[in-house]
Amino acid sequence: MSQRVGQPAGIRFSQIEKKFGKLYALRRLDFEVAAGDCLALTGCNGSGKTTLLRIATRLTRPTRGEVAFTGVPSGATPAIGYVSHALMLYEELTAAENLLLFARLLDIPNPAARTMQLLEEANLATRATSLVRTFSRGMKQRLAIARALVQEPSILLLDEPGTGLDTESATRLANTVRQLRDEGRTIVMSVHGESELSRLATRAARLDAGALIADTRAGVSFQNIFAAGQIL
Amino acid sequence: MKLLSHTAVLLQKELQAEFRSHELLTTASIFILIVIVLFSFTFDPTSGESKQFGPGLLWLAFLFSASLMLQPSFLKEKTNDTLSALRLAVADPFAIFLAKLCANTIFLLITELLLLLVFGVFFNVSVISAFPKLALVFFLGSLGVSTTGTALSAVSSQARMREVLLPILLLPLLVPVLIPSAEATRALFEPEHALRWDWLGILIAFDLVFLTALWLFGEYLLEE
Amino acid sequence: MAKTGVYTLLVCLLMGMSAYAAFYIAPTEVTMGLVQRIFYLHAPSGMTSLAAFLVSFVGSVLYLLTRKPKWDWLAVSSAEVGVAFCTVVLLTGPIWAHPAWGVWWAWDARLTSTLVLWLLYVAFLILRTMMEDDGRRAVVSAFFGVFAFLDVPLVYGSIWWWRTQHPQPVVFTSAALDPTMRKVFYLSWLSLMCLMALLIRQRYELESSREELRVLEQELEAR
Numbered sequence: 001m002s003q004r005v006g007q008p009a010g011i012r013f014s015q016i017e018k019k020f021g022k023l024y025a026l027r028r029l030d031f032e033v034a035a036g037d038c039l040a041l042t043g044c045n046g047s048g049k050t051t052l053l054r055i056a057t058r059l060t061r062p063t064r065g066e067v068a069f070t071g072v073p074s075g076a077t078p079a080i081g082y083v084s085h086a087l088m089l090y091e092e093l094t095a096a097e098n099l100l101l102f103a104r105l106l107d108i109p110n111p112a113a114r115t116m117q118l119l120e121e122a123n124l125a126t127r128a129t130s131l132v133r134t135f136s137r138g139m140k141q142r143l144a145i146a147r148a149l150v151q152e153p154s155i156l157l158l159d160e161p162g163t164g165l166d167t168e169s170a171t172r173l174a175n176t177v178r179q180l181r182d183e184g185r186t187i188v189m190s191v192h193g194e195s196e197l198s199r200l201a202t203r204a205a206r207l208d209a210g211a212l213i214a215d216t217r218a219g220v221s222f223q224n225i226f227a228a229g230q231i232l
Numbered sequence: 233m234k235l236l237s238h239t240a241v242l243l244q245k246e247l248q249a250e251f252r253s254h255e256l257l258t259t260a261s262i263f264i265l266i267v268i269v270l271f272s273f274t275f276d277p278t279s280g281e282s283k284q285f286g287p288g289l290l291w292l293a294f295l296f297s298a299s300l301m302l303q304p305s306f307l308k309e310k311t312n313d314t315l316s317a318l319r320l321a322v323a324d325p326f327a328i329f330l331a332k333l334c335a336n337t338i339f340l341l342i343t344e345l346l347l348l349l350v351f352g353v354f355f356n357v358s359v360i361s362a363f364p365k366l367a368l369v370f371f372l373g374s375l376g377v378s379t380t381g382t383a384l385s386a387v388s389s390q391a392r393m394r395e396v397l398l399p400i401l402l403l404p405l406l407v408p409v410l411i412p413s414a415e416a417t418r419a420l421f422e423p424e425h426a427l428r429w430d431w432l433g434i435l436i437a438f439d440l441v442f443l444t445a446l447w448l449f450g451e452y453l454l455e456e
Numbered sequence: 457m458a459k460t461g462v463y464t465l466l467v468c469l470l471m472g473m474s475a476y477a478a479f480y481i482a483p484t485e486v487t488m489g490l491v492q493r494i495f496y497l498h499a500p501s502g503m504t505s506l507a508a509f510l511v512s513f514v515g516s517v518l519y520l521l522t523r524k525p526k527w528d529w530l531a532v533s534s535a536e537v538g539v540a541f542c543t544v545v546l547l548t549g550p551i552w553a554h555p556a557w558g559v560w561w562a563w564d565a566r567l568t569s570t571l572v573l574w575l576l577y578v579a580f581l582i583l584r585t586m587m588e589d590d591g592r593r594a595v596v597s598a599f600f601g602v603f604a605f606l607d608v609p610l611v612y613g614s615i616w617w618w619r620t621q622h623p624q625p626v627v628f629t630s631a632a633l634d635p636t637m638r639k640v641f642y643l644s645w646l647s648l649m650c651l652m653a654l655l656i657r658q659r660y661e662l663e664s665s666r667e668e669l670r671v672l673e674q675e676l677e678a679r
Contacts, residue, residue, distance in 0.1 A: 021589035085313075090249065091312065092253060093245070105321040384600070401583060407615070445602060453595070453599055
């Protein structure tokens with residue numbers, strides 16, 4: 001986590017459409033995240049933020065359209081770190097076991113050392129052998145981010161990372177994200193409104209009912225994007 | 233090979249999680265025991281009758297237990313969305329299935345062999361002398377049960393009424409496992425302890441067919 | 457539209473002919489008498505249901521490979537028709553068995569296998585009703601459809617071998633079929649296969665219309 005990321009990468013969404021049964025989660029979205037952007041994505045519940053992030057990770061297949069990555073050789077996929085709303089942690093395993101599992105799956109050389117390094121950076125080294133079940137939301141959050149960082153991703157996708165955090169954890173989260181941003185990683189984080197976290201963003205965009213309705217790149221101000229009820 | 237190394241890592245995780253809590257093994261074993269005891273009230277448990285009806289009831293008890301025990305296999309990966317994490321980390325999704333079905337086979341075998349000993353005691357049937365051959369029959373049968381059961385766990389976890397749906401989907405599918413396993417077990421309870429390769433052949437065919445089908449089409453089950 | 461009408465007429469004609477043949481042209485069987493004539497409905501229904509399940513299997517596989525909704529429509533249509541024909545087998549079985557052999561049900565290999573098949577495909581249909589999302593429902597049920605059909609030969613094989621090991625008095629066979637009986641049998645089978653195709657087609661059209669309706673509803677909403 002202490003070195004600058006080698007090759008920043010960006011994401012390009014072309015004509016992305018996603019239907020779940022009869023509901024449109026995303027409608028013909030054209031959107032590009034530039035390499036190195038720290039993007040705050042906002043919108044009400046059901047606006048399509050989570051779906052968009054999951055499509056970027058290839059977990060969800062779009063009904064139509066394509067996702068491509070810029071700044072990487074054609075056809076290659078950059079390393080992506082994803083922290084979902086549900087945190088994706090095995091509660092019945094210890095913190096170290098969770099990280100070790102993914103380090104081994106991702107073929108990280110010397111997985112045990114990398115695990116300890118990540119735990120230290122996440123301030124969880126003392127709880128390495130505790131079951132995740134015993135962790136607070138803030139601690140699970142830090143572990144989930146550590147897991148997302150296992151393979152030194154150039155793109156980091158965070159789905160509502162601020163949920164359920166007390167003020168202290170929220171500040172800690174903001175510091176972590178600031179550091180990741182300054183290391184040159186491309187970050188997309190979905191947020192609910194203005195916060196310590198959203199103020200770290202270099203760009204913001206608002207989704208509504210699966211469509212992009214405002215973007216700071218298009219000249220809309222940060223304030224307007226986050227203000228609830230604003231007609232844009 | 234990537235597939236095998238990923239499977240090994242995931243298998244270790246599955247075993248680690250279960251052996252730490254013993255939840256599944258304990259509840260499955262007690263359930264099978266209850267079924268056997270209840271069944272014993274439905275016929276006269278003399279040695280002769282037990283050898284006749286025993287294998288069938290034993291395998292029925294295993295199938296019922298499996299159809300309950302295999303449900304959490306994929307369902308538990310939904311609560312914290314850990315399935316997504318696995319899908320992101322693993323190149324071939326078949327590794328996820330393979331690890332789970334190997335783990336489930338091991339869990340099934342442990343409970344079955346344990347209950348086989350209990351059965352032998354309850355009904356005065358000699359199981360020790362034919363134990364290695366019985367282990368083979370139980371292994372082939374359990375492999376079939378866990379292959380289909382693991383796959384259908386992924387199926388039913390995406391539908392409503394999933395607790396009841398899994399048995400509805402799984403049990404008719406397992407008729408070609410129930411019959412050969414019960415028959416082969418019955419033959420092994422006899423003094424000659426004959427290994428019935430005709431029945432084992434059907435079990436092997438079943439295992440191969442469904443392992444292949446899972447390998448070919450399993451990844452589609454995990455998509456969104 | 458007209459083509460369907462003509463085809464329906466043809467099917468009705470064929471079925472009328474085979475019913476007539478079953479009652480008047482086929483010779484009366486020696487041991488069972490009149491009730492044996494149900495054989496011309498019972499046996500071909502079984503074969504027709506297998507044919508329908510085969511079509512369903514093809515639909516399931518093609519859906520998994522191409523994701524075109526029409527294959528999903530084919531899979532569910534032919535599965536439903538297959539279950540219908542399977543039900544005919546299971547109902548005509550006892551109707552035949554009771555007067556002929558004095559038992560309502562015989563656990564003979566074919567009838568038992570048909571029962572398991574019925575359970576499998578009813579499970580398939582139940583699975584579909586437990587899922588709302590069309591896309592996921594299509595993929596997941598296609599997967600189960602593949603599993604179900606692959607199980608069919610194993611079910612038949614294991615039950616047949618089990619019956620061979622534990623024999624029962626033979627039921628449900630019309631010993632050696634004499635030539636006229638054989639012709640009536642094939643006519644019956646042909647008419648049922650044509651009926652199957654018609655029913656699958658109608659059911660398929662229903663699914664297709666539902667989709668059309670949904671697309672129209674959505675376009676209306678978007679305005």
